[in-house]
Amino acid sequence: MIPQERPAQLALYGGPRVRSEPFPSRGHVGAEEKAAVDALFDRAIADGTAPGYNGEQETAYCQEFASFMGGGYVDAVSSGTAGIYASLKALDLEPFTEVIVPAVTDPGGLMPVPLLNLIPVIADAAPGSYNSGPEQVEELVSPLTSAILVAHIAGEPADVEGVVAVARRHGIPVIEDCSQAHGATLHGKLVGTFGDVSVFSTMYGKHHSSGGQGGLIFTRREALYQAVRRASDRGKPFFLPPGSTNVTASLNLNLSDLAAAIGRVQLGKLPGIVRRRRAVVAEIAAGIDGLETVSIPAPIEGGEPSYWFLKMRYHANRATCDKDTFCQALTAEGLSIAPNYRAALPHTMDWFTQRRVFGHSGYPWTSPDYAGDPNRRFPCPNANAAMETHFNLHFFESWGEAEVADAVAILQKLDRAFARP
Numbered sequence: 481m482i483p484q485e486r487p488a489q490l491a492l493y494g495g496p497r498v499r500s501e502p503f504p505s506r507g508h509v510g511a512e513e514k515a516a517v518d519a520l521f522d523r524a525i526a527d528g529t530a531p532g533y534n535g536e537q538e539t540a541y542c543q544e545f546a547s548f549m550g551g552g553y554v555d556a557v558s559s560g561t562a563g564i565y566a567s568l569k570a571l572d573l574e575p576f577t578e579v580i581v582p583a584v585t586d587p588g589g590l591m592p593v594p595l596l597n598l599i600p601v602i603a604d605a606a607p608g609s610y611n612s613g614p615e616q617v618e619e620l621v622s623p624l625t626s627a628i629l630v631a632h633i634a635g636e637p638a639d640v641e642g643v644v645a646v647a648r649r650h651g652i653p654v655i656e657d658c659s660q661a662h663g664a665t666l667h668g669k670l671v672g673t674f675g676d677v678s679v680f681s682t683m684y685g686k687h688h689s690s691g692g693q694g695g696l697i698f699t700r701r702e703a704l705y706q707a708v709r710r711a712s713d714r715g716k717p718f719f720l721p722p723g724s725t726n727v728t729a730s731l732n733l734n735l736s737d738l739a740a741a742i743g744r745v746q747l748g749k750l751p752g753i754v755r756r757r758r759a760v761v762a763e764i765a766a767g768i769d770g771l772e773t774v775s776i777p778a779p780i781e782g783g784e785p786s787y788w789f790l791k792m793r794y795h796a797n798r799a800t801c802d803k804d805t806f807c808q809a810l811t812a813e814g815l816s817i818a819p820n821y822r823a824a825l826p827h828t829m830d831w832f833t834q835r836r837v838f839g840h841s842g843y844p845w846t847s848p849d850y851a852g853d854p855n856r857r858f859p860c861p862n863a864n865a866a867m868e869t870h871f872n873l874h875f876f877e878s879w880g881e882a883e884v885a886d887a888v889a890i891l892q893k894l895d896r897a898f899a900r901p
């Protein structure tokens with residue numbers, strides 16, 4: 481919908497921007513990360529060796545992340561996707577059983593499921609949220625269900641306590657996908673400590689990163705940790721009696737020590753990053769309080785998000801333009817916006833609808849060993865509604881007072897231009 485009036489003061493229609501210079505980049509990687517990598521190189525050059533994997537840097541990174549999580553076991557892997565794969569593999573789920581997966585997630589949060597010959601069953605989001613909750617999960621539980629994946633999207637805690645309660649009633653394990661939620665808490669407890677095992681992506685854009693790509697798997701269960709280690713390194717017989725050989729077929733999903741060295745420095749910055757992100761959101765929320773066109777939805781009760789991005793509600797019924805136009809106007813003013821969580825949810829993408837996992841076989845859905853409906857579809861009305869009524873604002877912990885004030889001024893300016901009289 482093109483607004484009837486094109487307010488001339490908006491940058492979208494040729495007016496002056498609120499902010500003349502671009503918003504700053506994130507700047508979260510610096511001399512400390514470089515020094516950590518340099519030190520490894522210096523040592524390798526002096527020794528005539530090469531920086532490797534499963535070495536002292538990874539061991540230290542895993543111990544430090546385990547202490548950040550309040551105790552437990554950690555394996556560092558090559559990506560969040562790899563973490564989901566290794567966690568599912570470590571749970572040793574029977575093929576052609578079903579794994580409940582949230583609708584709103586990254587493809588990497590879903591693809592490992594069919595790659596392990598498990599059938600993904602897609603849970604809708606809770607009303608108004610990107611996250612699936614206990615009700616959406618429970619209605620999908622069947623005798624075929626072997627695991628539940630729950631994701632904390634945008635850094636907002638899902639009702640993982642409720643999901644775990646459902647899972648416990650049915651004797652099913654829970655994997656928490658915390659890729660977007662490092663440091664978020666629910667009722668004072670870090671997300672990732674509720675389920676049986678949890679996964680964190682540490683690719684370069686995440687709250688804390690281990691360089692370009694990376695991931696962490698956390699669990700409090702020692703036996704599961706040991707299975708994770710084997711699953712993430714070609715089934716090597718770690719923790720098994722001497723003489724054992726590789727026990728299962730798997731991939732090589734190791735993180736390198738160079739990446740772990742970066743991750744350690746970044747992990748030290750994580751508490752400050754989360755604190756600043758929360759403060760920025762609180763300041764934006766105060767600045768836009770009372771606006772007609774946009775608001776920041778409250779997290780679930782007891783939830784303290786860590787805000788990977790800021791999910792904002794657009795109130796089309798109180799505005800004279802549609803969300804797309806509003807988002808274009810925000811972009812024209814210099815803010816970085818995603819009008820939708822992503823162009824398509826992973827289960828609506830071609831690979832999923834056309835069942836392209838193992839050639840043209842349609843496996844695992846079409847296997848005679850799958851007792852469910854291979855053509856089942858998942859309409860997910862709540863997830864679609866949440867995507868239609870929200871947009872995502874990208875912001876960084878590097879924002880200072882001026883950036884917050886400018887972001888608020890932009891949102892106020894658009895509200896003056898587009899709020900219904």
Ligand SMILES: Cc1ncc(COP(=O)(O)O)c(C=O)c1O
Nearest residue numbers: 559560561586588589659681683
């Ligand atoms: C919710 C979620 N799950 C899984 C992944 C996959 O992580 P990676 O990109 O590190 O493979 C991501 C990545 O953004 C994600 O956001």
